[in-house]
Amino acid sequence: MVDEYSTKNRNEWVINELLKRDSPPGYVEEWTELIKQGKDETLDETLQSVLIFRSKNEWLALSVKVIKDIMSMRTVHTIPHRMNDILKGTVNVGGQLKLYISLTNVLEITKDSDQCNDTLESGFMCLISLDKDDWVIRVDEIFGIRRVVLSSLVNVPVTVSKSTANFFKGIFHLDGKDIGYIEEELLFYSLKRRACD
């Protein structure tokens, strides 16, 4: 824990020192021109920044607004008599215990591919938060942050939309992958209800 904090402080110090440089020539002028032009409000409404990640064999996306932290895998502490398919235990995040849930069980994703690796050594943990509700989920692989045009979302196949685990706003296609865009409010509402049953 001490190491994690000292690394964080050191990183902050390095960033601060890096930014304490004089602006390069033309830097202020370039920004003056950009800010003068104004913002395309219509573009902002239709574009959403999302974090794209893989859980088991499914590529998923969550709005960056709910992503609070991405960290390496860490020990999951069990909670006696309180665990179920969704709630798997607690995880220490910056000195605070956060509830760790299985996103794949919430979304009813089943493993059917050899690329999946369920060992705790691989993957990342991701702290998601909405209206002060914090949950930690595990993701196998992170693709990155991309901006998605909402109008490009296609409807979820009827086989999925009729199921009880339909948490998707829609599906979009990127780099040969079909990515399910998770409706964050629905996910958090469901977590609150089901994890504490």
Added chain:
Amino acid sequence: MLYLLFLVKETQFVLDTSYVVEIIHRINPVDSVSTNQHFDGLINYRGSLIPLLDFCHLYSGERAAPQIHSRIMILESLDDRKIGVLAEGVMKTVEVNRNDFLENSTESKRNPYISGMWNTPIGVVKNVDVPLIFHFCYEGVPYG
């Protein structure tokens, strides 16, 4: 409540994020003629002209350094008036309980726009009273 942390040299300040519309890079003023020494003039912010207050000058008497970490915080008052506040090191937000700010009469006499001080393990953080900053910009009440 969520506050935006920024610097004047090594002194740390926060202001209430509910007033913040946008944080932009430092830009050149279109009109640098100002009747008040703390102002850099007017900036063209997305088509409208708004006053630019150099917070570093207001607090320390020295202009904000022309460095990469200098930013302009675009603030909007409850009556939809906007100002730009130039400061250094505008890089992160912090959660602070309003009750954690302690009043300091010496500081508030010297700088009336400071409405409290928050003692943290990494040093003292001063809370900027944004309505007073607006009052200063639009009504011209002199400080410092």
